Amino acid sequence: MKRYYAFAVLLFIFLLTFISAENAEEKKEAIAIVTSFKGSVHIERDGEEILPDAMIELFAGDEIETGDDGNIIILYTSGKFRSIGASSSIIIEPERGRGGGDETERKEVEEKESSDFEPLFAFKAAGERSKGRTTVRAVDTTGIFILEPGNSRILEAQPLFLWTSISDAEEYHLKLQRMGVSVGETTTGDTSLAYPDDWQPLEKEKSYVMEIEAKKAGKTIASKKALFRILSEEKKETLEKERQTINKNSPDEITAHLLLSELYKDYILNALAIEELKELISLAPDIPDFHFSLSEVYNVFGLIKESNRELDIYKKLKESE
Numbered sequence: 001m002k003r004y005y006a007f008a009v010l011l012f013i014f015l016l017t018f019i020s021a022e023n024a025e026e027k028k029e030a031i032a033i034v035t036s037f038k039g040s041v042h043i044e045r046d047g048e049e050i051l052p053d054a055m056i057e058l059f060a061g062d063e064i065e066t067g068d069d070g071n072i073i074i075l076y077t078s079g080k081f082r083s084i085g086a087s088s089s090i091i092i093e094p095e096r097g098r099g100g101g102d103e104t105e106r107k108e109v110e111e112k113e114s115s116d117f118e119p120l121f122a123f124k125a126a127g128e129r130s131k132g133r134t135t136v137r138a139v140d141t142t143g144i145f146i147l148e149p150g151n152s153r154i155l156e157a158q159p160l161f162l163w164t165s166i167s168d169a170e171e172y173h174l175k176l177q178r179m180g181v182s183v184g185e186t187t188t189g190d191t192s193l194a195y196p197d198d199w200q201p202l203e204k205e206k207s208y209v210m211e212i213e214a215k216k217a218g219k220t221i222a223s224k225k226a227l228f229r230i231l232s233e234e235k236k237e238t239l240e241k242e243r244q245t246i247n248k249n250s251p252d253e254i255t256a257h258l259l260l261s262e263l264y265k266d267y268i269l270n271a272l273a274i275e276e277l278k279e280l281i282s283l284a285p286d287i288p289d290f291h292f293s294l295s296e297v298y299n300v301f302g303l304i305k306e307s308n309r310e311l312d313i314y315k316k317l318k319e320s321e
Helices: 002-026 233-249 253-266 270-283 288-301 304-319
Strands: 032-038 041-045 048-050 063-066 071-076 081-084 089-094 101-105 121-124 135-138 146-148 152-154 161-163 171-178 181-188 207-216 219-230
Touching (some): 032 041, 063 071, 152 270, 161 207, 233 253, 253 288, 270 288
Parallel strands (some): 152 219
Antiparallel strands (some): 032 071, 041 048, 041 063, 121 135, 146 161, 171 181, 171 207
């Protein structure tokens, strides 16, 4: 009987611990977000490297390390900015007794007040307590943005690479990687590049990282990365059937564009979702939710200036209701 009782107690403790761990995992919230970075920056979570990019959410325990030329700016959900300079290493940790976040410094870290930054884009703060969305405005200082393929799934097996220009840049260096292994890299003076014939074919449903570096006098002055994946043939066929159904059964253009934009968002075809939402807004420019939806997709895609613009339009339309 005593053995049974002891076993029951141990089982109860195990179940309680297991349930608590599951609940803790479910309630895990981002406490900060990357607003910009340049140079060599590494982010590690649970032993795995995370692709650094503006809009990446940060959680307790994440490690950030910058190289000799690195700099990263993060924004906590409490609204506090932190600029982490070169040759620094920090661990993101939640503040005691608070829902916000702070970090434990392992080397000297440069700190700047939030007044040093001007608002440029918005994101959804995951750690906020209010119901619905809470927007926090921040800044991106990299000055270069990837227009294609962006953070998205794509349909083409040989994508076009397209990015914005920087006035000081003398050339651009493009690198394409999968799981840290180089697929190809090249240097160009243009802001676009057709997929080179001598690069290995891209595999469907595999993730690839595109990085573009703006260079001057051989040094990187700005960089940006995008994570993309090619849709499988099976998913393409399903997508096409759903697209045909929408086009056939939609009672009007507005409904068709709205349903297609939601379809593309479901498939994470963000570039196509953006085009549908732009068409939708051209037909119905005074509906606030259309602008908010476009702002969200722009954010995910990586076009944060455009995201901020649509968010401003959304707010003005809501105020006039």
